[in-house]
Amino acid sequence: MTDIWSVDEHLADVLTAIRPLEPIELPLLDAQGCLLTEDVTVPTALPPFDNSSMDGYAVRVADLDGACDDYPAVLTVIGEVAAGSGTLPQVRPGQAARIMTGAPLPPGADAVVPVEWTDGGAGGGPAVDMTGPAGPEVRVHRAPARGQFVRPRGSDAALGTVALTAGTRLGPPQLGLLAALGRGTVPVRPRPRVVVLSTGSELVPPGASLGPGQIHDSNSFMLAAAARDAGGFAHRVAAVADDPGTLRATLEDQLASADLLVTSGGVSVGAYDVVKEALTDLDPELGTVAFRRLAMQPGKPQGFGLLGRARAPLFALPGNPVSAYVSFELFVRPALRALAGHPADALGRPRATARLVADAPLRSPEGRRQYLRGAYEPPADGTGPGTVRPVGRADSHLVAALARADALIEIPEQVTEAAPGGEFAVVLLG
Numbered sequence: 001m002t003d004i005w006s007v008d009e010h011l012a013d014v015l016t017a018i019r020p021l022e023p024i025e026l027p028l029l030d031a032q033g034c035l036l037t038e039d040v041t042v043p044t045a046l047p048p049f050d051n052s053s054m055d056g057y058a059v060r061v062a063d064l065d066g067a068c069d070d071y072p073a074v075l076t077v078i079g080e081v082a083a084g085s086g087t088l089p090q091v092r093p094g095q096a097a098r099i100m101t102g103a104p105l106p107p108g109a110d111a112v113v114p115v116e117w118t119d120g121g122a123g124g125g126p127a128v129d130m131t132g133p134a135g136p137e138v139r140v141h142r143a144p145a146r147g148q149f150v151r152p153r154g155s156d157a158a159l160g161t162v163a164l165t166a167g168t169r170l171g172p173p174q175l176g177l178l179a180a181l182g183r184g185t186v187p188v189r190p191r192p193r194v195v196v197l198s199t200g201s202e203l204v205p206p207g208a209s210l211g212p213g214q215i216h217d218s219n220s221f222m223l224a225a226a227a228r229d230a231g232g233f234a235h236r237v238a239a240v241a242d243d244p245g246t247l248r249a250t251l252e253d254q255l256a257s258a259d260l261l262v263t264s265g266g267v268s269v270g271a272y273d274v275v276k277e278a279l280t281d282l283d284p285e286l287g288t289v290a291f292r293r294l295a296m297q298p299g300k301p302q303g304f305g306l307l308g309r310a311r312a313p314l315f316a317l318p319g320n321p322v323s324a325y326v327s328f329e330l331f332v333r334p335a336l337r338a339l340a341g342h343p344a345d346a347l348g349r350p351r352a353t354a355r356l357v358a359d360a361p362l363r364s365p366e367g368r369r370q371y372l373r374g375a376y377e378p379p380a381d382g383t384g385p386g387t388v389r390p391v392g393r394a395d396s397h398l399v400a401a402l403a404r405a406d407a408l409i410e411i412p413e414q415v416t417e418a419a420p421g422g423e424f425a426v427v428l429l430g
């Protein structure tokens with residue numbers, strides 16, 4: 001049958017339609033997790049001036065030749081430099097200035113002596129801190145090398161060099177660096193805004209009690225969480241009843257603030273398959289959505305298209321919770337990450353190879369790629385395949401088993417019996 005698509009064909013079709021979002025300039029914390037779109041060069045050397053790495057005394061090394069416990073060098077203390085000091089004393093031969101960690105090295109000094117190598121200016125034995133008053137003299141018991149305990153200007157990042165390259169993901173250390181360089185905003189691709197909505201007249205929000213035939217809407221919570229987990233801003237819309245007009249109106253409303261839309265339910269062949277009904281043969285102005293069957297289990301019925309003037313991708317996922325989740329991981333997550341600018345080889349979840357641990361062979365439908373839920377153990381010695389054991393059965397309504405799994409076991413299309421001990425690809429769920 002020509003209208004059955006493989007998992008790989010469907011994913012390729014989806015990704016061909018995705019363009020990364022336009023870069024915008026965002027304040028640092030709003031850019032967390034985003035990818036930088038331009039190289040950032042160092043506008044002012046980091047650190048911007050030579051400064052002390054210790055609390056102690058700024059000295060001239062030539063004054064301390066041979067200083068030791070028995071013959072300490074005696075220097076005149078001419079003042080004090082704290083971090084943030086604007087005016088600096090000139091250190092001349094025979095002189096020292098008290099200095100604190102991070103304070104600029106005063107002119108004339110070429111090294112710092114930690115306070116522990118001195119009497120702290122108190123005239124006694126070795127000092128351990130600088131909380132006491134400065135004496136007029138300090139005894140130095142040990143000589144530093146030239147430049148010792150001085151952090152030179154530009155030693156962290158030199159003026160004009162590239163500090164971060166385009167494509168870098170901005171985590172806490174990168175944001176710290178940008179702030180240190182004085183950048184208040186940065187050009188990034190923004191987090192995609194994801195609208196998630198469930199369809200089904202049987203759905204009741206969690207917290208409300210169930211009437212006859214009703215169930216709680218779990219998909220919209222799971223999918224909104226998955227969208228966040230993939231780096232998006234998720235907006236969960238209350239479940240929409242099985243009415244095509246209401247669904248179309250809700251989607252049109254949401255389009256203005258969506259970079260990607262995800263619906264669940266209503267894509268099969270039932271009498272109330274509202275998503276399919278509402279989005280088939282759309283006004284071309286609004287967009288096009290194709291409904292197709294995939295050679296996959298779970299996740300057979302899928303809809304995908306582009307909606308609105310901005311051509312936002314829309315995924316119409318099947319309603320069975322496991323089908324919806326597996327479809328999200330395999331198709332929506334890569335699309336969302338492509339919108340955010342991640343490269344082609346970093347769109348999906350990490351994968352591994354694992355040896356199947358099971359009491360008996362696992363049956364898999366012929367011609368469909370099956371994704372079983374599993375518990376993965378990495379190899380004990382860090383090499384070779386790990387192991388994976390199935391968690392729960394293959395049925396696509398089993399959310400309790402899904403919640404105990406940390407991997408999807410991929411059984412290829414041609415395999416109808418997955419034998420224990422066989423090696424299979426696994427998708428590692430974070």
Ligand SMILES: Nc1nc2c(c(=O)[nH]1)N[C@H]1C(S)=C(S)[C@@H](COP(=O)(O)OP(=O)(O)OC[C@H]3O[C@@H](n4cnc5c(N)ncnc54)[C@H](O)[C@@H]3O)O[C@H]1N2
Nearest residue numbers: 198200216217218219220265266267268300318319320323
């Ligand atoms: N005659 C056929 N029937 C079905 C076929 C088929 O090929 N021929 N395919 C089956 C497969 S496979 C799947 S998957 C489902 C897909 O159905 P829909 O996408 O139309 O989803 P619904 O019918 O709306 O719901 C299916 C199932 O999931 C529950 N559900 C739906 N939404 C939620 C939600 N937000 N939270 C929790 N649970 C939800 C719903 O109550 C149903 O039990 O079709 C098969 N049928």
Ligand code: MOO
Nearest residue numbers: 298299300323396
């Ligand atoms: O193939 Mo449907 O997507 O599981 O149960």
